[in-house]
Amino acid sequence: MTFDLETDTRLAYVLRLADDLLINSQRLAEFVTNAPELEEELAIANVSLDNLGVAHALYGYASELGGGEESADDLAFLRDEREFTNCLLVEQPHRDFADVMVRQLFFDAWHLVLWPELESSSDERIAAIAAKAAKEARYHFRHSSSWVIRLGDGTAESRRRAQRAVDGLWRFAGELLMSDRVDADAAAAGVGVVPERLADSWHREVRAILQEATLVVPVDPFVAAGGRQGRHTEHLGHLLAEMQYMQRAYPGMVW
Amino acid sequence: MSLPMAHNHRFCAPAANPPPETNERSFVKLRRIHTRGYLNLDHQFDDAAGEAVFDATIAAGEKVEPRDWMPEGYRQTLIRQIAQHAHSEVIGMQPEGNWISRAPTLQRKAILIAKVQDEAGHGLYLYSAAETLGISRDELVNMLHNGKQKYSSIFNYPTLSWADMGAIGWLVDSAAIVNQIALQRASYGPYSRAMVRICKEESFHARQGYSIMLALSRGTEVQREMMQDSINRWWWPSLMMFGPPDAESVHTAQSMAWGIKQYTNDELRQEFINQTVPQAQYLGATLPDPELRFDEVTQDWLIGQIDWEEFWAVVKGNGPLNRERIAHKVRAWEDNAWVREAATAYAAKQAARRVEVSA
Numbered sequence A: 001m002t003f004d005l006e007t008d009t010r011l012a013y014v015l016r017l018a019d020d021l022l023i024n025s026q027r028l029a030e031f032v033t034n035a036p037e038l039e040e041e042l043a044i045a046n047v048s049l050d051n052l053g054v055a056h057a058l059y060g061y062a063s064e065l066g067g068g069e070e071s072a073d074d075l076a077f078l079r080d081e082r083e084f085t086n087c088l089l090v091e092q093p094h095r096d097f098a099d100v101m102v103r104q105l106f107f108d109a110w111h112l113v114l115w116p117e118l119e120s121s122s123d124e125r126i127a128a129i130a131a132k133a134a135k136e137a138r139y140h141f142r143h144s145s146s147w148v149i150r151l152g153d154g155t156a157e158s159r160r161r162a163q164r165a166v167d168g169l170w171r172f173a174g175e176l177l178m179s180d181r182v183d184a185d186a187a188a189a190g191v192g193v194v195p196e197r198l199a200d201s202w203h204r205e206v207r208a209i210l211q212e213a214t215l216v217v218p219v220d221p222f223v224a225a226g227g228r229q230g231r232h233t234e235h236l237g238h239l240l241a242e243m244q245y246m247q248r249a250y251p252g253m254v255w
Numbered sequence B: 001m002s003l004p005m006a007h008n009h010r011f012c013a014p015a016a017n018p019p020p021e022t023n024e025r026s027f028v029k030l031r032r033i034h035t036r037g038y039l040n041l042d043h044q045f046d047d048a049a050g051e052a053v054f055d056a057t058i059a060a061g062e063k064v065e066p067r068d069w070m071p072e073g074y075r076q077t078l079i080r081q082i083a084q085h086a087h088s089e090v091i092g093m094q095p096e097g098n099w100i101s102r103a104p105t106l107q108r109k110a111i112l113i114a115k116v117q118d119e120a121g122h123g124l125y126l127y128s129a130a131e132t133l134g135i136s137r138d139e140l141v142n143m144l145h146n147g148k149q150k151y152s153s154i155f156n157y158p159t160l161s162w163a164d165m166g167a168i169g170w171l172v173d174s175a176a177i178v179n180q181i182a183l184q185r186a187s188y189g190p191y192s193r194a195m196v197r198i199c200k201e202e203s204f205h206a207r208q209g210y211s212i213m214l215a216l217s218r219g220t221e222v223q224r225e226m227m228q229d230s231i232n233r234w235w236w237p238s239l240m241m242f243g244p245p246d247a248e249s250v251h252t253a254q255s256m257a258w259g260i261k262q263y264t265n266d267e268l269r270q271e272f273i274n275q276t277v278p279q280a281q282y283l284g285a286t287l288p289d290p291e292l293r294f295d296e297v298t299q300d301w302l303i304g305q306i307d308w309e310e311f312w313a314v315v316k317g318n319g320p321l322n323r324e325r326i327a328h329k330v331r332a333w334e335d336n337a338w339v340r341e342a343a344t345a346y347a348a349k350q351a352a353r354r355v356e357v358s359a
């Protein structure tokens, strides 16, 4: 039997999906004009744009759930660090292309397994957004996984960099697979999914790629979490300061 | 508009069975098919015959295609011009990329990313067009990095406010469109076709730029000031995009004779001014030229004196950001050398594995 989900919980669930995508889009776009090839500039901009598009749709829905008090732009540009509930993975900065692609691999694999589940969400709005996002996620995953394989199984240097990226980002990936009260309630109502249920699939996808890339899967436990509760690493504040600059400096204007 | 691909199918006609000669156009067609077959048989094909066909092609307003004979000067001019155009698309990603992270709304951010992505795509089409002339993209990129080839000077100016995203789209992309619409008729087939494809996207770029400006013009006092400041900084450099005045343009006459160029720099500049002045008026903006006036006789908007010293200084590398733009490009290229090496090494390993499997 399903029970009706409280609006606040539904809103919180939609917001965490949106925040993940917006912050990832923002990080990824930093690499535009810094890519190894012109073709890659296109690909990176494309993934960033896809993430932003889905985030926009989700913020639009969140705005409606909140009674229209805050617009989609308000949700993106006027909430503080502690109010953002994205996972820590996506806010992590990158030193090189290996960091970018490994971060993408972990994140894309999550969407690869998540969106098909959400396509059957009892919430029609989420289901519709998921259907579009699922298609994009397959393309994104193909892109990041093919790069991780090439970097891991390329030269000694690329392997070293790819391994360093995997080792550095692995501890942030586990948060994607952990649930809290919001996930549990959303799942119980048929609106969302309990992340733990997707953990096996996520591990299967990611480990297969790392293995093909001849990279070592870290044995460290997944340790870093807190993003879903708004407890972030120090990186998010700087990212938001830049992203929200216009709306903060020129409040209430139409652009 | 659709791609003028129809030009290509005539080459499929068997040379042994040429279509009847009914007019000059089909004569050119016939001769070219014939030349092509002849070239394939004998590399000693003589230049005089090639030149006659080339001249006839240009005279008939037909397209020169990659495998046709062409004068070396024509080939070099095209390489220089197409490469410069390709480099401009790529370097142009930087001033706009500078505002992706700070775009004020989700919608504006998405449009800006899409625009910068388009410019990367334009760079790709154009490098491909240049490659049909027998030079590789790596060689061209090298010449950009070491300063042997140039890119549009406009991208050496900094983007200092959000309004600059509006000014670039509205002024810079519009100026590019005026140039590129003319280039759709360029005599070299691959260049002309690349222009047709690019122009379609550029008009979206110009519209989104003007839409940013419109929003500012209808906004607060602060926003209108932001818009005006931006126009003050971008107006003259965008007029310089058309190049030196006709009297000083060294390449114009030959390029026009070869059908690479259809109009002179000053003609194109005037066209741009005439279309832009009313748009500025609609925004309620002032163009930073006290001498700007309408000539009732010619129906042209006449401008004051362009600061050609500034133009040449920027062309010669002394603009505000010449060094930074190239340094950024070179750094990105060098920092990622290991990525390209990895891709090459991986491809080689995969090829070796396939051989092993099939052996």
Ligand SMILES: [Fe+2]
Pocket (backbone or CB within 6 Å): B089, B118, B119, B122, B198, B202
């Ligand atoms: Fe372009």
Ligand SMILES: [Fe+2]
Pocket (backbone or CB within 6 Å): B119, B173, B201, B202, B205
């Ligand atoms: Fe453009």
